[in-house]
Amino acid sequence: MTVIYVYRFLYLGFFRPADGAREGLLPKDPPIPMMVAMVATALLCIVLGLFPGILTDLLPGGTVAHPFALAGLIESAAIFAVAGVLLLAVRPLRQPWPGATIDIDALYIRAGRAVTWFSAVPLVHIAGAIERGIGVVVARLKHVTxxxxxxxxxxxxxxxxxxxxxxxxxxxxxxxxxxxxxxxxxxxxxxxxxxxxxxxxxxxxxxxxxxxxxxxxx
Structure with a gap:
């Protein structure tokens, strides 16, 4: 499973064609706030990778594992090597796709659109109906009292x-x-x-x- 995850990471990160690349439309650079966030996250990953004790020292019992141990480096290199070989092996099988590559995030996008629509249309009407009902009850109580x-x-x-x-x-x-x-x-x-x-x-x-x-x- 780890090899499959790494293969997917390599493909999506380095080999998947960008949307519109076949039409000659290259994606634009992200806005400055997004670039600042990505650079800050990358620097944080580098710092934590070079100095893992920042996090491992917070563990209650500590740890004897080290990310740069020889066994760990060999295991990581083997995983990336197998994933790379798998990527090269299945590369000829991939046919040109006229549209965009659909990933699992398409489900999140549709779910987000559904939540946005529900919040903008039915939820507003439901809240309005509840507000009108409360207003009627308050008016009746005021009239009775x-x-x-x-x-x-x-x-x-x-x-x-x-x-x-x-x-x-x-x-x-x-x-x-x-x-x-x-x-x-x-x-x-x-x-x-x-x-x-x-x-x-x-x-x-x-x-x-x-x-x-x-x-x-x-």
Missing amino acids: ANPTVAIQIAGKTAVLPLMQAFLDPSRSQVYEEDLSYLKEQYPDIRTDIWGGGYGVIFISIIAFLYFILDVVW
Whole structure:
């Protein structure tokens, strides 16, 4: 596997024709920031290669291996030699290709384009829909909290209205519906008696709970 990796490195780095070379279009030099980054990386590789102790000394247990040991140099030279022979052996088999050589990075390019498209189109719409939904919820909560007592009464009367229309006579249900319509029209400025919103049941429940506590304690 190491030989195959080195062969691929040699081919892509030194023997693969540049895009547009067959048409006489040579690639332009990269911008200055890219050249500075490449030069800095190359210098860092050279420094770490000449002085490997900068990194090996950071290992918890240290290491006895040395990159310039004779065995390591022979092994590296053998790998490059075999990869070079393989490159020369398969060179006559490579036929001229009218287009660009497709590498594995084509998948990364397509994935990047998909992510860019998703971020620019669907994600924007999803974020907008979420923002509109939150705005509607906040507006509803703001409307309800303007007069919570009346809002509870309106919600309760609205829920009970179908039952009133089904089981009561039309005159009483009509009065009930008119009362509900009046509450909706005057909301949130209307002020009603707190006992008219079902708070009597809550008061009775509190009294019963206190009676239970006193009975248990005493």
